[in-house]
Amino acid sequence: MTFPFLQLLFNSLIIGSIYALVAVGFSLIYSTNRFMHFAHGASVVIAGYALFTFFHLLHLHLIISILLTLAITMSIGYLMHLCIYKPLQQRKSSTVILLISSIALLILAENLILLFYGADVKSIGLIPPRTGISIGDANITVLQIFLIVISVILLIFLYLFLRHTRLGRNLRAVADNKELAAIMGLNTSRLLAFSFVIGSLLAGIAGILIGLEQNLNPMMGTSLMIKGFSGAVIGGIFSVPGSILGSYIVGGAENFGTWYLPSGYKDAITFTLLFLFLLFKPAGLFGMEKGVKA
Amino acid sequence: MLQITHLQAGYGELQILQGIDLEVKADEIVALIGPNGAGKSTVLKSIFNITTITQGQIIFKGKNITGLPTYELLKLGVSFVPQGKINFGELTVQENLELGAGMRDKAIIQKNLERVYHQFPALRERKEQLAFSLSGGQQQMLALGRALMQSPSLLLLDEPSLGLSPKLQVELFQMLVKLKQEEGLSLLMVEQNAKKAIEIADRTYLLEDGKVALQGGKEILSHKKIKEVYLGGR
Numbered sequence: 199m200t201f202p203f204l205q206l207l208f209n210s211l212i213i214g215s216i217y218a219l220v221a222v223g224f225s226l227i228y229s230t231n232r233f234m235h236f237a238h239g240a241s242v243v244i245a246g247y248a249l250f251t252f253f254h255l256l257h258l259h260l261i262i263s264i265l266l267t268l269a270i271t272m273s274i275g276y277l278m279h280l281c282i283y284k285p286l287q288q289r290k291s292s293t294v295i296l297l298i299s300s301i302a303l304l305i306l307a308e309n310l311i312l313l314f315y316g317a318d319v320k321s322i323g324l325i326p327p328r329t330g331i332s333i334g335d336a337n338i339t340v341l342q343i344f345l346i347v348i349s350v351i352l353l354i355f356l357y358l359f360l361r362h363t364r365l366g367r368n369l370r371a372v373a374d375n376k377e378l379a380a381i382m383g384l385n386t387s388r389l390l391a392f393s394f395v396i397g398s399l400l401a402g403i404a405g406i407l408i409g410l411e412q413n414l415n416p417m418m419g420t421s422l423m424i425k426g427f428s429g430a431v432i433g434g435i436f437s438v439p440g441s442i443l444g445s446y447i448v449g450g451a452e453n454f455g456t457w458y459l460p461s462g463y464k465d466a467i468t469f470t471l472l473f474l475f476l477l478f479k480p481a482g483l484f485g486m487e488k489g490v491k492a
Numbered sequence: 493m494l495q496i497t498h499l500q501a502g503y504g505e506l507q508i509l510q511g512i513d514l515e516v517k518a519d520e521i522v523a524l525i526g527p528n529g530a531g532k533s534t535v536l537k538s539i540f541n542i543t544t545i546t547q548g549q550i551i552f553k554g555k556n557i558t559g560l561p562t563y564e565l566l567k568l569g570v571s572f573v574p575q576g577k578i579n580f581g582e583l584t585v586q587e588n589l590e591l592g593a594g595m596r597d598k599a600i601i602q603k604n605l606e607r608v609y610h611q612f613p614a615l616r617e618r619k620e621q622l623a624f625s626l627s628g629g630q631q632q633m634l635a636l637g638r639a640l641m642q643s644p645s646l647l648l649l650d651e652p653s654l655g656l657s658p659k660l661q662v663e664l665f666q667m668l669v670k671l672k673q674e675e676g677l678s679l680l681m682v683e684q685n686a687k688k689a690i691e692i693a694d695r696t697y698l699l700e701d702g703k704v705a706l707q708g709g710k711e712i713l714s715h716k717k718i719k720e721v722y723l724g725g726r
Binding site (some may be wrong): 322364367368372377380381383385 | 592
C-alpha cells in the first residue's frame with residue numbers, strides 16, 4: 199500500500215482544528231490569568247453532552263441546540279472563574295492551588311457526566327452527509343470540510359479581534375502587565391472574566407464540532423485538554439498563532455506517526471513531542487526569549 | 493492642587509506611612525527623596541489606591557479622592573508612571589500610547605497622539621515596534637508619553653531616572669521641567685538621585701521611616717542632614 203499522504207493530511211487537519219480551538223482558549227485564559235485552567239477540558243465535554251441533550255434527547259432544532267449549548271459553555275466558564283478561581287485568587291492562593299482546583303473541576307465535571315449519562319459512547323445522531331470528496335484514495339466528508347473551515351475562520355477572527363479591536367488590545371495589555379493595566383484604568387477583573395467567557399466559547403465550539411463528527415464519551419475532556427495543552431506549549435503558550443500552529447503539529451504528528459506505529463502510540467507521540475519542546479525550546483515556536491527591561 | 497493630610501497607609505497589616513502631610517501646588521514640581529523603605533513609593537501608590545489606607549485624606553482640586561477607583565482618578569486628571577515594568581512590552585509603541593488615552597473618542601486620541609509624537613519624535617519613528625525592543629531611555633519616554641495621553645494636570649512619577657545613563661538622566665530632568673513650563677503640568681516625583689531632584693524641584697520632601705523629616709526649596713541642598721546622608725559630603 200502506498201503512503202496515503204493526502205488522507206493523513208486530511209485527518210491531521212480535522213483533528214488539528216479541534217485541538218487548535220481548545221488550545222487557543224486555554225492559551226488566552228492562561229496568558230491573562232496566569233494559571234493553567236485544565237477544567238477548560240470540562241467546557242469541551244459539557245458542550246458535547248449539552249448538544250446531545252438538546253438535539254438528541256429533547257429534539258430541539260439543531261441551530262437552537264447549538265445556541266443553547268454555547269450559552270451554557272460560556273456561563274460555565276464564567277461561573278468557574280467567579281465561584282472557584284476568583285475567590286482563590288483573592289485569598290492569594292498560589293498558582294499550584296489554582297492548578298489543582300482546575301484539575302479537580304475537570305474530574306468532577308467528567309464524573310458528573312458519567313453519573314448522569316453513563317459510560318457508553320453517545321452519538322448526536324445528526325445524519326452525517328456521507329457524500330464526500332474523493333481525491334485519489336483520500337476521502338473527506340462535507341461535514342469534515344465544514345469543521346475545518348469553521349475552525350479556521352474562528353481562529354482568524356480571534357486573531358483579528360485580539361490585534362485590531364480596543365477590547366482585544368486591552369486583553370493583550372492585561373496579559374502583558376496586569377499591574378500596569380490597572381494603573382492605566384483598565385477594568386482588569388472584568389477583562390479576566392471576559393477571557394474566560396471567550397475561551398470557554400471556543401471550547402464549546404470544539405465540543406459541538408466533535409459532537410457532530412464523532413462519538414462522545416465522558417472522559418474525552420481530559421484527552422482533548424492534554425492535546426490542546428501540548429499544542430499550546432509547542433507553539434508558545436502566550437501566542438495565539440503559536441497555539442494554533444502547535445495544535446496542527448500535534449494533529450499531524452499523531453496521524454503521520456501512527457502510519458508507522460500502532461495507533462495505541464498516538465498519545466505517546468504527542469508526549470514525546472511535548473517533552474522535546476519542554477527540554478529544548480520551552481518557550482515554544484512563537485515564544486520570545488527576551489531580556490527584562492526596566 | 494493636591495493636599496495630603498495625615499496619611500497613614502501600608503500593605504495589609506504592614507503600616508509604612510506614619511502620618512504624612514504633603515502638598516503639591518499648581519505648576520509645581522515636588523520631589524520626594526529619602527532612603528529605601530522610607531515610604532516614598534507608598535505615597536504615590538496611596539494616591540492611586542493600591543495601598544491600604546488606614547487614616548488621612550487625599551484632596552485633589554478640592555475633591556476628596558481618597559480610595560477612588562483608578563479610572564475616576566484618570567478622568568480627574570491624575571496620571572501615574574510606576575516603577576519597574578513601565579510599558580506593555582508585547583504591544584506596539586502606538587498601542588501603548590493609545591491605551592493611555594483610555595476610552596476617549598478617536599479624534600481626541602489622534603490629537604493627543606500627535607502632541608506626544610511631537611514631544612518625543614523618537615517614538616514616532618518606532619511606532620510599529622514592540623515596546624520591549626526599545627532602549628531604556630525610550631522606554632521611559634514611552635511611559636511618560638502614555639501618561640500624557642490622558643491629558644493630566646498632575647503627573648506622579650516613581651523613580652523616573654532609574655536605570656538611565658547620567659546623560660539620559662539630564663535629558664529626562666530637562667524634559668520634566670519643560671513639561672511643567674509648556675504644558676502647565678504639576679509633578680510629584682519620587683527620586684533616588686537626591687541632588688538632581690532637589691535642583692529641578694520647586695520643593696522637596698525628605699521622608700524617613702514613613703514621616704516627613706525635612707521639607708523646603710532648593711536651599712535644603714545645603715542642609716546638614718541632606719549633605720551628610722544623601723550627598724556624601726561628610
